[in-house]
Amino acid sequence: MSDPVSTLRVEGLTVRAESLELVREVSFTIAPGERVGLIGESGSGKSLTALSLMGLLPEAVTASGTARLGDRDLVGVPENRVKDLRGRDVSMVFQEPMTALNPLMRVGAQVAEVMTLHGTPRHEARERAVAMLERVRLPEPGQVARAYPHQLSGGQRQRVMLAIALANGPGLLICDEPTTALDVTVQKQMLELIAEVAPALLFITHDLAVVASVCERVLVMYGGRVVESGPIREVFTRPRHRYTEGLLAASKLTPRGTRLPTVQGSVPSAGQFPDGCVFRNRCPHATPTCETAPALTGDGHAFACWHPAD
Ligand SMILES: Nc1ncnc2c1ncn2[C@@H]1O[C@H](COP(=O)(O)OP(=O)(O)OP(=O)(O)O)[C@@H](O)[C@H]1O
Numbered sequence: 001m002s003d004p005v006s007t008l009r010v011e012g013l014t015v016r017a018e019s020l021e022l023v024r025e026v027s028f029t030i031a032p033g034e035r036v037g038l039i040g041e042s043g044s045g046k047s048l049t050a051l052s053l054m055g056l057l058p059e060a061v062t063a064s065g066t067a068r069l070g071d072r073d074l075v076g077v078p079e080n081r082v083k084d085l086r087g088r089d090v091s092m093v094f095q096e097p098m099t100a101l102n103p104l105m106r107v108g109a110q111v112a113e114v115m116t117l118h119g120t121p122r123h124e125a126r127e128r129a130v131a132m133l134e135r136v137r138l139p140e141p142g143q144v145a146r147a148y149p150h151q152l153s154g155g156q157r158q159r160v161m162l163a164i165a166l167a168n169g170p171g172l173l174i175c176d177e178p179t180t181a182l183d184v185t186v187q188k189q190m191l192e193l194i195a196e197v198a199p200a201l202l203f204i205t206h207d208l209a210v211v212a213s214v215c216e217r218v219l220v221m222y223g224g225r226v227v228e229s230g231p232i233r234e235v236f237t238r239p240r241h242r243y244t245e246g247l248l249a250a251s252k253l254t255p256r257g258t259r260l261p262t263v264q265g266s267v268p269s270a271g272q273f274p275d276g277c278v279f280r281n282r283c284p285h286a287t288p289t290c291e292t293a294p295a296l297t298g299d300g301h302a303f304a305c306w307h308p309a310d
């Protein structure tokens with residue numbers, strides 16, 4: 001179990017696949033109890049950022065830089081030691097629970113198994129598994145523990161995944177589009193539950209309204225970089241980076257009556273982003289200055305843009 005008062009500090013996280021830089025120099029912190037959203041269009045590097053913190057990057061993809069949760073390193077950990085961290089210090093809930101659960105094993109046993117893997121005696125793990133199912137507010141947890149995944153609804157399976165993720169008391173929970181596959185009412189309940197039980201949360205989604213309801217802070221990613229970050233209220237009411245501005249304008253969160261600028265073009269594929277500001281080939285405000293990369297600057301509300309919105 002990790003120290004519950006540990007802060008996650010990510011510094012200069014860079015993810016490469018051969019010569020391609022898929023995530024570049026990403027830095028952020030998440031304090032205990034803090035809920036941080038990670039948003040950006042498809043292909044911006046959100047999942048790779050999350051997977052590097054879990055030691056779950058695909059074959060031939062490597063991470064450099066540092067990520068520390070309290071006194072533990074999460075990046076650059078040898079493969080034989082990464083299993084100790086995964087699920088104990090950092091846990092992750094994915095979109096599709098059916099692929100993550102073992103269809104042939106009762107769900108109570110699956111929750112218990114992640115505890116025994118990290119050293120909890122078997123009999124104790126069984127009891128605690130039922131308690132975990134209760135904690136994620138599954139009614140009749142004893143009965144659910146004896147069920148197989150296919151006997152549960154999608155929402156119940158996602159709660160089981162959350163119980164598994166929380167079983168060893170991790171210091172950080174990462175959710176990557178955890179509720180996209182659920183219907184609206186179930187999604188709302190699940191989001192409330194995640195917000196309540198997460199020790200500290202990195203929450204990835206395309207849905208800006210969801211991020212606004214779950215998180216206090218947001219990181220906006222584009223082209224493998226964090227281009228803007230800050231308190232949700234500030235970033236969403238007064239975006240400074242032209243990418244964030246376009247992203248918000250394309251969503252329903254923009255105040256009514258404002259003219260909607262749109263983000264032109266589409267996200268380049270990995271390796272096709274321009275030098276300098278990664279957004280400059282789609283930005284209506286770009287000038288030759290933007291050929292030099294802007295740094296992410298600002299206290300609290302930070303942005304990397306030469307021509308920020310007012
Ligand atoms: N194994 C890999 N080898 C090479 N490129 C990869 C690999 N995995 C991902 N990429 C590329 O890295 C970029 C970032 O991918 P990532 O999955 O982090 O995006 P994302 O922000 O999570 O997108 P989405 O919102 O669609 O989930 C994409 O351009 C993707 O094609």
Ligand SMILES: [Mg+2]
Nearest residue numbers: 046047048176
């Ligand atoms: Mg993704």
